[in-house]
Structures are given as structure tokens and as C-alpha cells.
Amino acid sequence: MNKNIPKNSQPKDVVFFQLFMSAQKSLYAFILASVHNYADTHDILQETATVLWRKFDEFNPETSFVAWGISIARNQIRNYFNRHRSSRIQFDNDLLESIEKATLAELNHSQDREEALKSCFEKLSESNRSLLNLRYSEGMTVKSIAFRLGKPIQGMYKMMARVQDALLRCVEQTLLGKI
Amino acid sequence: MKNAPEQYELAELIQKELDGSLTDNEFARLESFLKQDPRSRDYYVKTILAISAFYDSPCQSLDASPASDSFSSSMLWALLAEEEHTAPAVKISKPIEQPLANSEIKSMNTLVKTNKTSLWIAIASVAALVLMIVFVQFGSLQAESVATVKTICGAQFADSSDIRTGDRMINQKESYWLKKGFLELEFDYGATVMIEGPAVFRLESPEKICLDTGRAFARIPGSAKGFTINTPNMTIIDLGTEFGVQVEIDGTSSVHMIKGRASLIPGPKGKTGDFQMLTEGQAGRVDKSGTIHEIPFWNDHFVRQFDAKTGTAWKGQNISLADMVGGGNGLGNGRQDYGIMIETATPSNGPLFITGHGIKHEKTWDTFGPVTQIPGIDGIFTPDSGQGPVIVSSQGHTFGDCPDTNSSWSGPIVNGARVIEGEFELVVNNITYGTPKNPALFLHANIGITYDLDAIRQTLPTQQALTRFVSSVGTAKNIRDSLLDVWILVDGKVRFSKINVAQLESFSIDIPLTEQDRFLSLAVTDGIGDKPDVNKNVFDWCFFCQPELVIESK
Numbered sequence: 001m002n003k004n005i006p007k008n009s010q011p012k013d014v015v016f017f018q019l020f021m022s023a024q025k026s027l028y029a030f031i032l033a034s035v036h037n038y039a040d041t042h043d044i045l046q047e048t049a050t051v052l053w054r055k056f057d058e059f060n061p062e063t064s065f066v067a068w069g070i071s072i073a074r075n076q077i078r079n080y081f082n083r084h085r086s087s088r089i090q091f092d093n094d095l096l097e098s099i100e101k102a103t104l105a106e107l108n109h110s111q112d113r114e115e116a117l118k119s120c121f122e123k124l125s126e127s128n129r130s131l132l133n134l135r136y137s138e139g140m141t142v143k144s145i146a147f148r149l150g151k152p153i154q155g156m157y158k159m160m161a162r163v164q165d166a167l168l169r170c171v172e173q174t175l176l177g178k179i
Numbered sequence: 180m181k182n183a184p185e186q187y188e189l190a191e192l193i194q195k196e197l198d199g200s201l202t203d204n205e206f207a208r209l210e211s212f213l214k215q216d217p218r219s220r221d222y223y224v225k226t227i228l229a230i231s232a233f234y235d236s237p238c239q240s241l242d243a244s245p246a247s248d249s250f251s252s253s254m255l256w257a258l259l260a261e262e263e264h265t266a267p268a269v270k271i272s273k274p275i276e277q278p279l280a281n282s283e284i285k286s287m288n289t290l291v292k293t294n295k296t297s298l299w300i301a302i303a304s305v306a307a308l309v310l311m312i313v314f315v316q317f318g319s320l321q322a323e324s325v326a327t328v329k330t331i332c333g334a335q336f337a338d339s340s341d342i343r344t345g346d347r348m349i350n351q352k353e354s355y356w357l358k359k360g361f362l363e364l365e366f367d368y369g370a371t372v373m374i375e376g377p378a379v380f381r382l383e384s385p386e387k388i389c390l391d392t393g394r395a396f397a398r399i400p401g402s403a404k405g406f407t408i409n410t411p412n413m414t415i416i417d418l419g420t421e422f423g424v425q426v427e428i429d430g431t432s433s434v435h436m437i438k439g440r441a442s443l444i445p446g447p448k449g450k451t452g453d454f455q456m457l458t459e460g461q462a463g464r465v466d467k468s469g470t471i472h473e474i475p476f477w478n479d480h481f482v483r484q485f486d487a488k489t490g491t492a493w494k495g496q497n498i499s500l501a502d503m504v505g506g507g508n509g510l511g512n513g514r515q516d517y518g519i520m521i522e523t524a525t526p527s528n529g530p531l532f533i534t535g536h537g538i539k540h541e542k543t544w545d546t547f548g549p550v551t552q553i554p555g556i557d558g559i560f561t562p563d564s565g566q567g568p569v570i571v572s573s574q575g576h577t578f579g580d581c582p583d584t585n586s587s588w589s590g591p592i593v594n595g596a597r598v599i600e601g602e603f604e605l606v607v608n609n610i611t612y613g614t615p616k617n618p619a620l621f622l623h624a625n626i627g628i629t630y631d632l633d634a635i636r637q638t639l640p641t642q643q644a645l646t647r648f649v650s651s652v653g654t655a656k657n658i659r660d661s662l663l664d665v666w667i668l669v670d671g672k673v674r675f676s677k678i679n680v681a682q683l684e685s686f687s688i689d690i691p692l693t694e695q696d697r698f699l700s701l702a703v704t705d706g707i708g709d710k711p712d713v714n715k716n717v718f719d720w721c722f723f724c725q726p727e728l729v730i731e732s733k
Contacts (some may be wrong), residue, residue: 024234025231028231029228029231029234032227032231033223033224033227036193036196036197036227037196037197037199038197039199091210091213095214098213098220099213099220099223102221102224103227106225106228110228113228113229113232114232117229117232136230137233141198141200142194142195142200143198143200157194157195161187161190161191162187162190164193164194164226164229164230165186165187168222168225168226171225171229172225
């Protein structure tokens with residue numbers, strides 16, 4: 001997760017852009033794990049990006065942009081929960097901290113995980129790849145997919161869960177070197 | 180999490196959680212899993228990370244340069260523009276410098292949004308390029324409908340499509356070619372776009388339209404920030420605004436910001452260069468080379484709303500009271516130099532002169548003459564308190580402060596300034612009035628005219644209100660002894676007056692109006708000055724120059 005950024009003479013906005021693009025996946029994962037729904041994750045990522053840009057002069061380029069970004073994101077998540085206390089189901093603070101710690105630990109292996117994910121994705125059946133694409137690439141809710149395909153909603157949740165689980169087990173086994 | 184069934188249950192709960200469709204009991208069950216079992220937490224985190232991997236383009240691992248992810252790159256450009264740390268004002272003829280290495284904007288979908296599905300629409304544009312999945316098992320998937328037809332009038336499509344109000348429009352690959360007419364679309368994202376034929380356009384998503392040629396006006400509420408219009412050589416990312424965009428056949432594109440602000444990113448689709456922020460009252464043109472030029476702002480060039488019943492296109496212009504006297508609806512379809520005959524309180528059958536009528540006081544109506552043929556005009560009256568209460572509206576409102584005049588009037592009420600003999604040019608504050616471009620409303624003492632604001636409100640586009648009456652006033656004739664009084668009444672009450680206005684004198688009027696105000700009256704009376712016994716009707720010419728009711732959003 002540590003990415004020391006060399007000095008460069010590019011304009012400030014370009015430097016920020018490059019750093020943020022490299023870090024955004026980690027930030028997204030961190031926020032999604034805490035907030036656990038897509039729409040709110042996107043809003044918080046927007047807010048985080050805004051704060052990071054505003055405070056970019058404070059960033060020490062010898063340190064990790066991702067780490068800095070996550071610290072900002074953590075505050076944004078807290079602010080978000082405070083604003084939506086009455087309207088959002090939220091994990092309690094202890095659980096939130098545990099999830100954050102676990103996420104940070106996993107982000108250290110993000111590159112290996114991503115390569116394993118690509119490999120495992122290719123190994124899925126065509127129909128399962130299609131399902132995951134509908135879900136994560138096309139951005140459809142499970143309910144929408146079920147409606148489109150004429151399937152019962154609960155059954156589609158079960159199917160999606162099993163496909164996701166299969167992908168995850170393959171990734172874990174790949175990382176353990178068993179495949 | 181002890182066994183496979185529990186693992187599947189956890190996986191299912193995670194899927195529901197992502198959609199925000201967990202019941203309270205299911206959330207409690209999920210929370211219990213995560214709190215009590217470290218392996219469940221571990222499973223949860225790894226699932227989230229696997230899902231997150233779809234968020235960003237794996238192309239980025241092959242191409243280390245920025246902005247290969249269209250969602251994030253365009254989001255960041257807009258973010259940087261919004262923060263205005265680096266976005267300059269619209270530059271003049273700044274040549275495009277070498278664009279950022281490999282910077283691209285493929286599709287848009289960014290910025291603050293509250294629509295819960297828009298996140299996935301954004302992700303789709305990135306991941307679909309990477310994964311390139313072909314759907315076979317799950318049956319054929321149809322193109323998605325992204326907008327609803329809100330208004331359609333006189334529209335003719337090249338493929339003879341029979342499109343009607345309420346129809347859903349899909350994001351088909353082929354362009355729509357609107358040969359003529361007007362088509363207003365309400366996108367699922369919340370934006371409304373009025374397209375004026377001839378125009379060629381494509382609907383890409385609930386958040387994006389591509390205008391290849393033609394003219395369009397976009398109204399984007401704050402909740403739909405991020406809506407984007409692409410043209411052949413620029414991208415406009417909205418930040419909560421109203422703007423018009425015009426694309427010429429050669430691809431030259433221009434944007435006129437009516438309200439709010441937007442990011443203007445020049446360059447053909449797929450490329451991006453430096454971006455600019457446009458704010459209200461600014462306009463920019465992007466030429467084929469991608470250079471942004473500052474151009475004059477057009478406030479009333481784009482059709483914002485179209486009334487299919489009356490066939491009236493509203494381009495943001497105010498309601499002209501002079502135009503109404505010429506028999507028009509206030510939007511420019513009145514006739515120049517036509518007016519209202521005082522004798523009969525009826526519209527004239529031909530052009531009128533402001534001179535050559537002598538001083539008269541014969542009329543066929545009593546204290547108030549209803550004008551029934553022009554919907555927005557309630558009637559006319561002769562202001563003279565010496566004859567009793569001066570009724571100024573069909574509802575019986577009276578002009579209590581009316582002076583005692585001789586009831587004599589001279590000449591009709593005219594949308595113009597033509598004289599019967601000699602040369603005369605109405606110039607007030609260095610502007611020539613009495614033309615279609617700069618209309619003037621002529622009233623000679625002693626006469627008044629009342630407009631029915633409620634009737635006018637019924638013709639307004641939706642969500643628009645009459646907020647003010649504005650006008651310049653000039654006498655513009657250097658005649659000795661010319662002296663008049665100007666009165667502006669609302670429901671009979673004086674809101675403005677200026678007494679003993681002399682020749683060549685001019686001034687401005689700006690009166691706020693509310694939804695409760697019903698009748699607006701303009702009246703001119705004979706100024707008395709210091710010689711009350713002298714008949715001073717002669718040459719009491721009063722011109723209301725560009726008298727307008729201002730229309731603003733509610």
C-alpha cells in the first residue's frame with residue numbers, strides 16, 4: 001500500500017490526478033466495506049476526493065497517498081454516518097473499526113489479489129461471467145436482473161451469492177498457491 | 180461462520196446489503212456474523228475487495244498514465260473545475276496545448292449525485308470495455324430506455340418514427356435524426372433537454388446525450404448534477420444549471436450558460452484537453468481544432484419550453500407589453516405599429532400613426548373599456564377624477580389618486596412610434612425604439628391601459644413566474660409646454676408615479692410583482708405644472724420603451 005511518489009515538475013492538478021487515479025480503487029474498497037452500499041460509497045468517494053484536493057498542499061509526497069486518502073475517507077465516513085444516523089442502517093463503531101483494520105490489512109496485497117481475480121474470472125463459466133458482468137459492470141441490482149431474466153428475486157440472490165462465493169474461493173486458493 | 184450453508188447465507192446477505200435491500204432482521208443477522216466470527220469478517224472484507232476490483236479499469240495496470248478510467252477521469256476534471264483552483268475564466272483563443280498523456284474521457288457520469296443507480300451506470304462504461312462479456316445463456320437483453328418524451332410538437336423524424344408524448348426513448352446505437360419540430364426529453368437521471376430540429380442526436384444513458392448537429396437546451400436540477408452533453412468536439416459536464424448548446428455541420432460547438440455553471444472540456448470524444456468553467460452569462464465556442472473562444476452570450480436563442488397548444492416557443496424572453504398592444508402574445512408575434520383604438524377599445528385593423536388625431540374625448544364606452552380581443556389586456560380607461568371614481572379594471576379596481584384632468588385624449592395606444600408627417604426618430608438613452616427589436620408603447624395623455632396578469636400567467640412556461648415590470652420611459656420630443664404625468668398602478672394602487680415630466684426627459688421603472696398582483700395599469704395624464712388653467716394636452720407624448728414583464732423561475 002505504500003507508494004512513494006517521486007518528485008516531478010508537472011502541474012499540481014496533474015500530479016493530484018495521477019495520485020488519485022492510482023489510489024481510488026483502494027479508497028473505494030475501504031469506503032464500500034464500511035458503508036456497504038454503492039450509492040453512499042460513491043457520494044463519500046466524491047466528498048473524499050474534494051477534501052483531498054483542497055488539502056493537497058498539506059500532502060507530503062514522501063509518504064503514501066493511499067494511506068493519507070484513507071485517513072481522510074475515514075473522517076468522511078464518520079461525518080456521513082453522523083448526518084444519516086436516523087436514515088441509514090449502520091454498523092456500530094467497534095465493528096466499523098474491526099472492518100477498517102481488516103480492509104487495510106488486505107489492501108496491502110491488492111495487486112496479488114487483483115491478478116488472482118482476473119485469472120479466476122476467466123475460469124468461470126460463460127453464464128456466471130455474464131451474471132457478474134450484469135451485476136458489477138452493468139450496475140444492475142439483483143432485483144433488476146431477476147426481473148429481466150424472469151427469475152424469482154430470492155432465487156437470484158442465492159444464485160448471485162453462490163457465484164460470488166465461487167469466485168472468492170478461487171481467488172483464495174490461487175493466493176495460497178493451490179491452483 | 181462454521182459451515183458452507185452459513186457461508187452462503189453470509190454471501191447472500193452481502194449481496195442484499197449492497198443493494199440496500201436488507202430487512203432489519205437480515206441486517207441484525209449480518210451484524211451478528213461480523214461481530215462474532217473473525218472468519219466472517221475476513222470473508223466480508225475479501226468479498227468487498229473482489230467487488231471493488233470491478234470498479235476500476237484493469238487497463239490501468241497496463242497503461243500507467245492517468246484517465247484511462249472514464250468515470251474517474253471525468254469526475255476529477257469536473258471536481259478540479261468545481262473547486263476552481265486551476266480553472267481559469269473562459270480564455271480567449273487559447274490554443275490547445277499538448278493534452279495530458281493518454282488522457283481520455285470515454286463516457287461521463289460523475290459528480291455529486293443522489294440517484295442510487297447512477298453509480299453503476301458509471302461503472303458499466305469502464306468495466307464493459309474491459310471484460311467484453313457476451314451474453315448468451317441469459318437470453319437476449321434489449322437496449323435500455325433512458326428518457327421519456329415530455330413534449331413533442333411538429334416533429335418529423337428521418338425514419339418516420341411516430342413518437343408521442345409519454346413514449347420511452349432507448350439508448351440505441353443509431354442516431355435519432357429530428358428533421359424538424361421540437362422534442363423535449365426528460366432523462367431518468369432528472370435532466371430535461373429540449374431539442375430543436377433539425378438535429379441529430381444519440382441517447383447514451385440516463386445521464387448523457389450526444390448532440391452531433393443542431394440545437395438543444397438543457398435544464399438540470401441540482402439532484403442531476405453530472406449530466407453530460409457530448410458534441411463532436413467538446414464535452415459539457417453540468418454542475419446544476421441551464422444552458423443552450425449548438426453544433427454546426429462542421430462540428431463547431433458553442434455553449435451559452437443561462438444559469439449556474441458547467442465544465443467545458445474541449446476535444447473530440449475520447450480525447451480531452453484543458454477544461455474551462457463557464458458561469459451564468461458566459462458563452463464559449465469550440466472550433467474544430469479544440470480551441471475555446473469567448474463569444475457573445477445569447478440569452479434568448481434557445482427554445483426552453485414549447486406550448487403545443489398555442490404553438491409558442493419560449494426562448495427565455497420577457498413578455499413585451501408593446502407586443503401585446505400589437506395583438507401579440509408578448510413573445511414577438513404582435514404587429515409593428517398596430518394598436519388599440521380609443522373610440523371602440525378594439526385592436527386596429529392596420530398600422531397607426533401617433534400623430535394627426537387631434538384632441539378628442541368621444542368614446543363609446545363609459546369609464547372602463549374592456550378589450551376582449553387580446554387575452555392579456557383587460558381594458559383601457561380615461562383617467563379623470565373629476566368625472567367620478569376612475570375604474571381601471573374589469574374587477575372594479577379604482578385609481579384613487581387620479582388627478583382631475585379634462586378627459587380629453589389624443590391618438591390611439593400604439594405598438595410603435597410612427598408620425599404622419601415629417602421625420603421623427605424615437606431615441607432614448609442612445610437607443611432607437613419603436614422597432615421590432617426595441618419596441619415602444621405609445622400613450623398620449625389622458626389614457627390608461629390595464630393588463631391582466633393572471634391571464635398572462637396562464638401562458639407562461641411551467642415553473643416560471645412574473646416577477647417585475649420594467650421599462651424605460653421617454654418623451655423624446657422637444658416641444659415647448661409639453662408636460663405629462665406617468666402612473667403605474669397594480670390593482671388600482673399607485674406603485675410608481677412621476678409628475679410633470681418635461682420634454683426630452685427620460686427615466687427607468689422597475690416594479691416588483693407578486694403572484695397576488697392581478698392587474699397592471701399604465702396611465703398618462705396631462706401635467707399641470709404651474710399653469711393649472713392652461714390646456715396642456717398638446718404633444719403629451721409618452722413612450723414606454725421596451726416595457727416588459729420579467730419572467731423568472733419560481
